[in-house]
Amino acid sequence: MHIMTIDFEASCLPRHGRSFPIEVGIADGDRSRSWLIRPHDDWSGWDWTAEAEALHGLTRDRIVREGQPAAVVLAELAAATQGCRVVADSLIDQYWLDTLAAAAGAPTPFKIQHVVTLFDEQGADARRVAAAMAFADGQGATRHHAAGDALWLSALIAHMRGVATLSPTPHCLTLFAPE
Template identity: 85%
Template sequence: MQITTIDFEASCLPRHGRSFPIEVGIADGDASRSWLIRPHDSWAGWDWTPEAEALHGLSRDRIEREGLPVTVVLAELVAATQGRRVVADSLIDQYWLDTLAAAAGAPTPFTIQHVVTLFDEQGADEARVGAAVAFADGQGATRHRAAGDALWLSALIAHVRGVTIAPRAPVLMAAQ
């Protein structure tokens, strides 16, 4: 089964309060795309931290202005990942997918697997994972943005699996 990597950016980390997803990105080999997520009405009053904004560089004003409705983002995300194995490097990404689906009034469309499962399947030891991290770091992906982080993880997984890729610039899906 083909692997798609996924990453969410959020209003804050849950340890700082109730967080909601503000961007989701996916990558498949060398191609990536992302969606800015307009805050849903049900998230009113949920937390937003300056630390998170500084990390990902997305202001609340920008996501409210350029973000797509949760129903659109979820539908496009589901279509883009259909029939694929979806993998993330953080367990918290499942929480943000669940939060997005709940706001859209839909069941969670898929389960996100943690990359460690794939490492175990590949028999990747610490040295092999370390070499993959160094390779992914050298690919120049923009970190702390959803598509860039998904590209980074895609490069890491490709290296562990022995597949060659050359990441392309991410495509951002935002309101017109």
């Protein structure tokens, strides 16, 4: 099954309070797409930290103005990932996907697997993982932005699997726009 990577940015980390997703990005090879997520009414009163805002650079005002409704983001995200194995580098991404789906009033469209599962499948040792991380670091992805983090993870997986790039599947070509 084709691998697509995903990353969420959020209002805060859960250790700082109740957090909600504010951006989601996916990558397929060297192509990426991201969505800003307008805060849902159900998230009123949930936490927002200056630390998170400084990290991802997204203000609450911007996501209110430019964000898409949860249902729109979820539907487009589900369509873009259809038939793909979706992988993240943090277990918390599943929580934010579930939170997005709940706000949209829809079931969670897929399960996110942790990248360690791929490492185990590949029999990757610490040296091989470190080499893949160094490769991904050298690709110039903008970190702490959802699409950039998804691109970084895509590069890491491609290197670890010995694939030059994770070229997009045909259905993804029409769903992705350059960032």
